[in-house]
Amino acid sequence: METTYFDGLAYLIGIAAVVLLFWAAVYIFREYERGVMFTLGRFTRVCGPGFVIVIPIVQQVVRTDLRTFVEDVPTQDVISRDNVSVKVNAVIYFRIVDAERAIINVADYRSAVSQLAQTTLRSVLGKHELDEMLAERDKLNADIQEILDRQTDAWGIKVANVEIKHVDIDDSMIRAIAKQAEAERLRRARVINSEGEFQAAAKLVEAGKLLATQPNSMQLRYFNALNDISSERTSTVIFPLPVDLLPAGRKGKSS
Template identity: 40%
Template structure:
């Protein structure tokens, strides 16, 4: 009997793509397909090259372009992208009257979010503004997938600010600005990822409250401070009364201490500039007269 042999094929697992340096982990670069030139396009390129050579002293300024270190150039030839990787920095060759370029700045760009009237979750109208910092990580996607990357990012930041703050209470808005900035940064980064834009930072600059609400919050804070002041004063009176009680017990045990306290009081009164000073007579000096027995009458 023939024995059948079963061959198991191990599944080939494709390795996960490793993100390039300076690009987010979930970023998907622009899919490039090499253009195929037809006979007409090749003829036009030949004619443009001949024309450029005939007018070489003048056309040399259009045949070579230079981009700076922080710039990249996306080259279009007959309306199609020529190279998957943008050109730059440095000097590169262009076919005259055939190639066109779009220069993209890779530096970090910042813009202000205009003040937005937002209704919070607890029905309080506030005016909030902020600032966003972003940079382009894929020049090709920023040119081919969106008309104006900067304007689109600004509009998206305004709507994201409204959507994020509309789900929060006023207390959370005033106390958790760091968490709000982090949530907005995450939302903006996910939305602008197909455009080749990396949002680096989002900051909430100012939160303006209505005047009536400001007065109410100020009155509430003042009442809280007054309540704390009364509690502190009551605690001080209680501590002072305990100290006076202990002092009275000590003075009661020593009559001489009471006399010293009396003399100290007279000294403090004499130090003041009063026109009339009344010295109270000590009670101890009157005890002899109060305890004196009456003299019997002689009949």
């Protein structure tokens, strides 16, 4: 009876060992997952998706995710090329394109990409003026994305996109920018007024030359002016009188 008991116990232990061995040897990878397999510490292959058998103790598998990661770049203090201090934060989109390099060449690829994005953001924005940060954000995004993509290529990572979210400026600088914008609008208004005066003067010169060809046309202009004055309710009437009609004008002309 005692022998039968031990035989049954050994049988149960054997079944449990087989189940545990099977559980440790079987890996199932989803469509967006890959496994980097090592045999006795050496890289063997990239496996998955689907059903994969791994020899326990001899082989180990590290899972990787091929989906796009979204990494929020913390707010960075940046000094622009025109010595303006701003706070900038961004978001970066990247994914693994080579699972072997992402596991073997870098210890923690997510932390490495985040740190690299922070330093690159400060370096690139520091080469531009504040106006460029505010007006040419798409160009800056493309420049940062290109630099990150080139540097992370050795890690088997593809940086798909970089977006600068906020550019925060001090209140004193906001007031200075508002004054600058107001001065720029005044400058444009004065330039437009000057151009209008110049064009009006040119047209008056052309009109004077045209009226000089026909002396009687000036009389018509006088009557036109009187008609405009009479339509207004005013007690003072200014009548334009040609200088030639005055006696002194005639005497000076005759002499």
